[in-house]
Amino acid sequence: DARLFLHYSRQLKNAHDASLRMWVLLYQPKRAVVVADEEMSFAVEAGVCLWGDQALRIAFPQLAIANDTHQGLKATRSRFTTNGSQSMWRYYWFHASLVLWNLTFGVHFPRVTHWWRIEPDTLFAGGWPSLLLHLSPQARKRRNDSMLEQARHADVLLPHLITSSIDIESYPHWKYNLNVVAGVPRRLWTYSLVSIGRYSVSFMHAMTERWAQGTIGYEEILLPLTCVQLGSRCLLRSLHRLRPPQTASTRRMHSASRASQKAEARIAHISDHFRYRPPWRCEAFLRAAAAQAQGLWHPVKNRKCWVDW
Numbered sequence: 001d002a003r004l005f006l007h008y009s010r011q012l013k014n015a016h017d018a019s020l021r022m023w024v025l026l027y028q029p030k031r032a033v034v035v036a037d038e039e040m041s042f043a044v045e046a047g048v049c050l051w052g053d054q055a056l057r058i059a060f061p062q063l064a065i066a067n068d069t070h071q072g073l074k075a076t077r078s079r080f081t082t083n084g085s086q087s088m089w090r091y092y093w094f095h096a097s098l099v100l101w102n103l104t105f106g107v108h109f110p111r112v113t114h115w116w117r118i119e120p121d122t123l124f125a126g127g128w129p130s131l132l133l134h135l136s137p138q139a140r141k142r143r144n145d146s147m148l149e150q151a152r153h154a155d156v157l158l159p160h161l162i163t164s165s166i167d168i169e170s171y172p173h174w175k176y177n178l179n180v181v182a183g184v185p186r187r188l189w190t191y192s193l194v195s196i197g198r199y200s201v202s203f204m205h206a207m208t209e210r211w212a213q214g215t216i217g218y219e220e221i222l223l224p225l226t227c228v229q230l231g232s233r234c235l236l237r238s239l240h241r242l243r244p245p246q247t248a249s250t251r252r253m254h255s256a257s258r259a260s261q262k263a264e265a266r267i268a269h270i271s272d273h274f275r276y277r278p279p280w281r282c283e284a285f286l287r288a289a290a291a292q293a294q295g296l297w298h299p300v301k302n303r304k305c306w307v308d309w
Contacts, residue, residue, distance in 0.1 A: 001120050002043055003307045008128055009046035021109070023047040025097050031055055032226035033308065048128055051100050053135045054095060059100060062214030067093060070216050072176030077302045079172075092218045095159070095194070101207050113137070114199060121279075121299040123286035126245070129268070131296075132177070134245040147242060154237035155200040156227040159274050159296075161238045164189035173218045180217035180225055192223045192238065193276060197300050203227060241270045244294035273297045284304055 005024055012020045024044060026037070031052025042050040054120070057064035063277060068074065070092065077089035098115055105277060116132065124131055133139060137152050151157055164174065164186055174181065181189055197267065199207075216222075227234040273288070274296045282305040286298045289306065298304070 001039070001303070001307075003042040004120070004303060005046065007307070009044055011127045011129055015127070015133070017129065017133060018128060019138070020132055021046075023049055023101065023105075025049050025051060025099070025101060027094075028052045032058060032213045034100050035219065047105070049101050049105065051097050055100055055173070056096055057277040058214055058221070059103060060211050060214075063093060063096065063211045063216060066214040066216040070179075072173075072179070072218070073216065075176050076173070076218065091194070091218075092216050093211075095207070095219050095223065096211050098199070099211065101136070114198050114200050115204065116198045117194075117196070120303070121301055122196045122274075123285055123289070123297045123300045123303065124266045124298060125285065125291070125293040125295050130294065135242075145243070146242060147237075150235065151237045151239065151242055153235060154198070155203040155230075155234045156197040156223060156236045157235075158192035158194060158238050158254070159196060159225060159271055159298075161190050161192050161236065162226060163187070167191075173221060177217045177221050179215075180222050184225060184229065188225075188228050189221075190228060190236070191220045193274070193298070194219050194223060196239075196296065197223070199223075203230075206230060206234070239274070240269070243268075244270045246294075270294070271296055275299075 007023075009022050017283075023046060024040075026040070026048055028050055029052050031050055032054035034049060034051045034055050037048045037050050057067075073089055073092045076092070080088040095117065098117060114137075135148075135152055135157070138220070139152060142148050144183050162171070162291060164171075168174065168186075168189075174189070203226075207223075209227060224236055227236040272295055273285075275298065277299065279299045279301045280297050282302050283302060285300050286305050288309055289298065290309070
């Protein structure tokens with residue numbers, strides 16, 4: 001992954017767009033002090049921020065109490081650790097790492113408007129700058145594509161928003177997060193995978209207040225529902241059914257796909273290959289990446305073939 005992050009940082013530099021900056025947030029559970037690691041930052045040619053549970057507890061004492069007492073978190077940890085999902089319970093507070101970064105380094109970036117958070121098993125079949133700039137609020141307006149324009153100006157942009165009316169029975173986390181959904185009409189209950197997401201500064205300020213008050217919840221629910229609860233102050237949108245950036249290679253690919261509907265790299269939307277499980281084979285992603293298909297792939301757990309390529 002260090003080689004992969006180096007590749008990403010060079011993609012951003014080659015885009016020659018000062019609005020894009022990359023940081024790696026490296027989780028070390030027992031770490032109490034948030035620092036930049038100079039050696040690793042040099043290796044990946046981007047900032048590497050070390051953070052941990054203890055640092056989070058110091059910054060948010062009420063969140064630490066909630067972390068120790070929240071019954072839903074305890075139930076999630078018990079149920080899903082048994083099933084082999086060792087880190088699922090950490091999604092009750094993992095996104096708070098963005099606030100730790102901001103408290104430590106944010107003063108050096110006063111013009112930030114949005115933060116992307118992208119997990120390593122989320123890959124993009126193209127250069128990351130083409131996607132990030134395609135979805136930027138400053139991008140050239142695309143006529144007759146209102147979905148794209150709303151996504152560009154969203155305060156919370158997630159892969160795919162799913163309501164309780166669609167998935168009330170099979171999604172296991174509702175019952176563990178009654179504190180989050182309390183007072184929200186059931187028709188507005190919404191969740192999404194959070195392996196990739198973009199958040200406005202104003203939304204992160206709201207989340208900072210919630211974490212400081214000790215509000216905790218499974219982030220697939222907590223993040224979108226916080227936006228819902230903010231009403232007109234927060235625009236919630238998804239990547240679902242958004243068209244990908246257009247490049248010369250994608251135009252050729254879409255032209256070829258009309259002749260052959262079985263073209264492996266063909267995609268219609270950015271998130272066509274974004275799912276919870278099973279993991280994608282690295283070789284399947286590599287074919288799309290080599291064709292510059294401009295789509296997100298998740299989860300890709302074994303990324304060696306991509307790094308080697």
